[in-house]
Amino acid sequence: MALLDLIGRRWVLRILWELRDEPLNFRELQAACGGISPSVLNTRLAEMREALLVELKAEEGYTLTKMGRELLSQLTPLTVWSEKWAKTLG
Amino acid sequence: MALLDLIGRRWVLRILWELRDEPLNFRELQAACGGISPSVLNTRLAEMREALLVELKAEEGYTLTKMGRELLSQLTPLTVWSEKWAKTLG
DNA sequence: CCTCCTTGCTACGATTTAAGTAGCAGAAAC
């Protein structure tokens, strides 16, 4: 499936997550992701912009689109479950 | 987050998906994933076994654990949403 | 015991992807 293929790529979920509550510019996003290399970040951002998940707004930086936020909200039950999962592991 | 890190790795979601309704042995799983190389498959399976998502049952092959099935069920609303998303794109 | 399958899995060179660092080009501030 195309979506699972996209979010199965490294950094995509992380980028989505880091933009969850405020826009970040390129360098802030890079720092938020723990120093991802700019070339890869730029590639992922291009893919995610093409997928209409993020957009670059002048004066604000990268922000989630409506669809990006929707995707993130689809993911939050997953993050809830993941805490239970993490507890079982540790 | 650890879960997002795990499922952000290539093939993890796919493997979960391919085991959705029947156990598969190593070679079947390899074929189902479209010919993933055995070394990577083995690595992913090791990670997923450590994460208690899959297990290898003798005489049956690789199967989802209870947690693996739970994770998959957390993911299915996502697959529903992804159809709408795909329609918007295409 | 020997051979033939099937099993999970390893080895290894080739290719692809990401990391890490430097720096460019454009716009704005001063």
Next chain:
DNA sequence: GTTTCTGCTACTTAAATCGTAGCAAGGAGG
């Protein structure tokens, strides 16, 4: 016109994945 901030590209090195071959163990048949 120099400094600063921006998104982003270029380049080399390192890591992940691919693709193919084949090993080791176990069962079936002879």
